[in-house]
Amino acid sequence: MPMNLEDKIRQLPTSPGVYLMRDGKGEIIYVGKARNLRQRVRTYFGATGDGRYHVRFLVAKVADIEVMLTDTEKEALLLENTLIKQHHPRYNLDLKDDKTYFSLRLDPREEFPRFSIVRKVPRDGARYFGPYSSATAARVVLRQITRMFPLRHYPLKACMARKRPCLYHQIGQCSAPCHGLISAADYALLAEGATLFLEGKGKQLVAEFKRRMAEAAGAMRYEEAARWRNLLSSIEVTVEKQKVVMRGGGDSDVVGYFRDGARLELALLFIRGGVLSGSRLFNLTWELDDAEGVASFLRQFYSGETFIPDEILLPLEIEAAGALAELLGEARGKKVAIARPQRGVKWELVKLAGKNAAAALRERDEAAASAEAVLEELRQRLLLSRLPQRIECYDISTIQGRHSVGSGVAFAGARPDKASYRRYRIRDVQGQDDFAMLAEVFSRRFREEKVAKEGLPDLVVVDGGIGQLNAALKIVTGLGLAGRFDLVSLAKSRTVRDAESDTIAKSGERVFLPGRKNPVVLRQNSAPLLLLAAIRDEAHRFAIEYHRTLRGKAGVTSAIEELPGIGAKRRTALLKHFGSLQRLLEASVEEIAGVEGMNRAAADKLHGSLHEV
Numbered sequence: 001m002p003m004n005l006e007d008k009i010r011q012l013p014t015s016p017g018v019y020l021m022r023d024g025k026g027e028i029i030y031v032g033k034a035r036n037l038r039q040r041v042r043t044y045f046g047a048t049g050d051g052r053y054h055v056r057f058l059v060a061k062v063a064d065i066e067v068m069l070t071d072t073e074k075e076a077l078l079l080e081n082t083l084i085k086q087h088h089p090r091y092n093l094d095l096k097d098d099k100t101y102f103s104l105r106l107d108p109r110e111e112f113p114r115f116s117i118v119r120k121v122p123r124d125g126a127r128y129f130g131p132y133s134s135a136t137a138a139r140v141v142l143r144q145i146t147r148m149f150p151l152r153h154y155p156l157k158a159c160m161a162r163k164r165p166c167l168y169h170q171i172g173q174c175s176a177p178c179h180g181l182i183s184a185a186d187y188a189l190l191a192e193g194a195t196l197f198l199e200g201k202g203k204q205l206v207a208e209f210k211r212r213m214a215e216a217a218g219a220m221r222y223e224e225a226a227r228w229r230n231l232l233s234s235i236e237v238t239v240e241k242q243k244v245v246m247r248g249g250g251d252s253d254v255v256g257y258f259r260d261g262a263r264l265e266l267a268l269l270f271i272r273g274g275v276l277s278g279s280r281l282f283n284l285t286w287e288l289d290d291a292e293g294v295a296s297f298l299r300q301f302y303s304g305e306t307f308i309p310d311e312i313l314l315p316l317e318i319e320a321a322g323a324l325a326e327l328l329g330e331a332r333g334k335k336v337a338i339a340r341p342q343r344g345v346k347w348e349l350v351k352l353a354g355k356n357a358a359a360a361l362r363e364r365d366e367a368a369a370s371a372e373a374v375l376e377e378l379r380q381r382l383l384l385s386r387l388p389q390r391i392e393c394y395d396i397s398t399i400q401g402r403h404s405v406g407s408g409v410a411f412a413g414a415r416p417d418k419a420s421y422r423r424y425r426i427r428d429v430q431g432q433d434d435f436a437m438l439a440e441v442f443s444r445r446f447r448e449e450k451v452a453k454e455g456l457p458d459l460v461v462v463d464g465g466i467g468q469l470n471a472a473l474k475i476v477t478g479l480g481l482a483g484r485f486d487l488v489s490l491a492k493s494r495t496v497r498d499a500e501s502d503t504i505a506k507s508g509e510r511v512f513l514p515g516r517k518n519p520v521v522l523r524q525n526s527a528p529l530l531l532l533a534a535i536r537d538e539a540h541r542f543a544i545e546y547h548r549t550l551r552g553k554a555g556v557t558s559a560i561e562e563l564p565g566i567g568a569k570r571r572t573a574l575l576k577h578f579g580s581l582q583r584l585l586e587a588s589v590e591e592i593a594g595v596e597g598m599n600r601a602a603a604d605k606l607h608g609s610l611h612e613v
Contacts, residue, residue, distance in 0.1 A: 008065055009045060012038035016076045017069040018083060021091075024063045030091040032292075033080040035073050035320065041065060058091050058287065074323040081299055093286050093296040102138040103130035103307060104145075106195065112177040112184070113191050114152045115142055121307050123333060129198040131270065131307050132278060141198075149194040150175040151187075161590045199273040206232060250274060251309035254346075256353025257294060258361050262287045265364075266297055267356035269349060271309075279353075281360045291318050298338075302328055311337040315350050371414035378528040382511060382520060384486045388459035389413060393535045394445075395463055396426075396437045397543035404429065406441035407543035410457070411535050420454070421542060435471045438462070442475045456485050463536050465491040466519075469512045488513055490536050509533060566606060573597045 012019075014036050021030040034040030044059050070076045084092050105118045107126035117138045121128045132138040145151075146168070152159060152175075153168050159178035168174035175182040175190065182190075193209070213228035254269040264286040270278045286293040295318040302308055308328050318324075321338045328336040341347040379387050391411045396404065406424035410417040424444060429436045444450070462472045469489035476482055489512045509529060510519035522529040566574075577595045578584040584592075593603035 005062070005064065006045075009038070009041055012041055012065075012067060013069060014038050015069055016071070016073045017067050018076055018079045020066040020068075020083065021058070021062045021089075022064045022066065023061045026064075028083075028087045028089050029061060030058060030089050030288075031080055031083045031087065033073075033076040033320070035076075037067055037069075072323070073320050074326055077299065077320060077323050077327060081303060084300075091287055093284060093293060093300065095282070095284065095297060095300040102132045102135050103128045104132075104138060104142060104198070105129075106191065108191065108195075110156075112152055112156060112187050114154075115145060115194070117142065123331070127195055128307055129195075129272065130277075137278070145194050145197070146173045148197070149190045151190060151194065152177055157590050157594070158588055161588045250311070251307075252311045252313055252346075252349075253309045254313045254349045254353045255294060255298070256315055256350055256355070256357045257290070258354060258358040259290060260361060263361065264290075264293050265357040265361040266294070267353045267360065268301075269353050269356070271349070279356065281357070283361070283364060291316050294318055295320070295324070298324060302331070308332040308336060310334075311339060313346050313350050314338065314340045315354055316340060368413065374414055374527045374531055378531065381522060381528060382486070382488060382513060384459060386458050386486070388457075388486065390417075390455075390457045391459045391461060391535055392457040393461040393463070393539040394438065394441055395536075395539040395543040396434050396441070397540075404437055405543055406437060407539050408441065408445055409535065409539045409542055411531075414531055416538065423542070435475075438472060439475045439478075442472075442479060446476075446479050446481055456481075459486045459488065461532060461535055461539075462487070462489045463492075463540065464489050465510070466512045466517070469514065473514050490532050491519065566602070570595075570597045570602070 016033075016035050017037050018031060018033045019037055019041055020028050021032075023029050032040065044062075068079060070079055088094065102117055102119060103121055104115050105126050105128055106113050106115050107124075109125065117135060118128075121131075129141075130138065132141065146153065150168075150173050153173075154166065156178060159166065162178070165176040165179050165181065166174060169176040169181070175187060177184075177187050209228050209232050213225050213232065216222075216225035216228060250271075251273065252271040254271060256267045256269075258265045262285055264284045266282040266284065268280045268282070269276060270280070282297065284293070284297070286296075294314060294316065298312065298318075308331060312325075312328075314321075317340055318338075325336050325338045328338075339346075341350060375387055375389065378384070389412065392408055393411075394406060394408045396406050404426035406426060408422040408424070410420035412420075422445065424441045426437050426440055428440050446456075460472070460476075462468050466489070469487070472489065473482075473487060476487060491510045491512065508521055508524045509532075510521055511529075511532065512519050522532075573596045574584065574592075578587060587607075589600070589603045589607045592598060592607055593600045595603075598606075
């Protein structure tokens with residue numbers, strides 16, 4: 001270790017702050033925070049310091065250390081988080097969590113509040129429930145809630161514009177406050193009941209509704225008593241199905257982890273109202289201390305608009321837990337506890353989260369081994385020059401040359417790499433010429449600067465037979481890319497009639513290779529063929545989705561662009577708001593008037609023009 005670095009460490013202050021480790025090129029490779037800077041940094045470089053290989057490897061790269069002092073440990077946490085986001089150091093945890101979470105939102109300040117599904121959880125005073133791992137899961141819960149508590153489904157303005165209550169009222173899933181069929185007080189009681197249910201306070205809710213049913217029956221309000229009875233029936237059935245894991249309710253996030261070298265698998269269990277409502281797994285690369293890895297994960301995970309629970313349960317002690325809890329409490333507006341349980345139900349939940357993390361890492365290894373085997377079989381059967389770790393597939397979608405688009409999808413390790421999906425709007429080809437369109441897509445995907453940035457695939461798949469393959473090969477050769485990746489085409493199965501009988505059979509899907517007239521027929525339903533078909537079908541789906549979007553926008557434009565009073569700004573606003581002609585046709589005058597730049601008169605005129613017979 002250079003003397004100047006030794007001297008610098010010896011002279012570091014003992015106050016809180018952040019330290020930045022730089023390599024010989026001056027690049028920041030690690031950012032950390034400490035309550036006592038000198039003591040913390042010494043743990044890396046002292047004779048009795050951390051002896052693990054990955055820590056020694058980091059230390060060997062450190063050429064200089066810079067520190068920034070703060071007044072408190074909490075300020076050090078904030079500064080560390082800011083610097084990590086700014087510099088993205090090599091050895092800091094990088095939580096690339098592109099998973100979209102969904103929550104249910106209800107704002108009790110609204111007139112006749114309703115639930116909606118949202119992606120973000122801002123601190124806006126509304127009530128949020130979740131998170132749910134997918135929109136589908138959130139919709140399932142929402143459907144369950146509205147069956148028990150008939151709250152409105154649509155914006156109040158749109159509901160009140162209707163001449164009669166909507167279909168949901170007719171099937172008993174909306175109390176129709178827009179048409180005065182329920183009082184504000186009774187509606188508020190339904191909304192409060194729904195929030196109690198989502199908070200896991202089912203028993204409290206049942207007791208309250210039983211009291212109201214008895215009160216209504218005692219006053220001979222039998223219709224009201226029947227409504228409470230029906231509500232109770234559906235609530236009690238659902239409450240019985242819920243497995244309460246923490247008595248007393250409350251919201252908790254439970255963290256478990258499993259470590260294998262530089263791989264850190266984290267499992268997060270979501271306890272909402274005492275009930276286990278979901279989980280989430282994170283596969284991370286982390287080369288330093290376990291406790292610091294967990295702490296770094298928590299700081300990044302809760303730094304956005306993520307729901308913050310009452311408490312976070314951990315499998316180990318982390319440094320600056322108190323400061324982190326204080327920061328999260330300030331963001332949440334209520335106290336947050338961070339604890340490491342030693343016994344009881346909470347300890348069992350932490351153990352369960354750890355088991356989930358270990359199982360997830362094991363499943364990832366098994367899936368990777370299985371994918372490797374499939375790719376190796378594909379390489380052998382198709383005589384590929386290399387293992388097709390990265391496969392790309394391209395497709396064209398057009399109707400008589402109108403709104404023509406191309407799509408490119410990528411699979412890495414036999415799994416979709418959606419961040420690398422690309423859409424291409426055909427610019428230079430007029431009319432129906434699929435080969436020319438494919439040439440335009442290839443020329444844009446494989447231009448020199450694009451290849452330098454994104455690299456080349458190992459295998460490119462085109463949809464079609466030998467003709468499509470030869471055309472693609474000609475395009476690739478013209479671009480100077482012949483031999484730089486493998487190229488095949490996949491032809492769909494076709495119906496074949498036996499000439500000597502009335503039997504009609506379906507041929508298998510066939511793979512064509514360059515320079516070979518006859519196709520390779522892979523065993524139907526074999527893993528390699530299913531992988532190729534999945535990639536081809538995904539490219540087709542992606543192209544059609546984009547084509548449909550363009551057609552929808554064109555339909556809206558053509559329907560409104562010639563109407564008096566609808567200029568470019570209003571047309572753009574209508575396109576952005578409704579997205580398709582069908583949605584615009586279904587919109588009420590009030591909804592159209594609510595679009596930015598529109599008014600009631602223009603909305604009336606547009607609505608009348610769109611619906612004239």
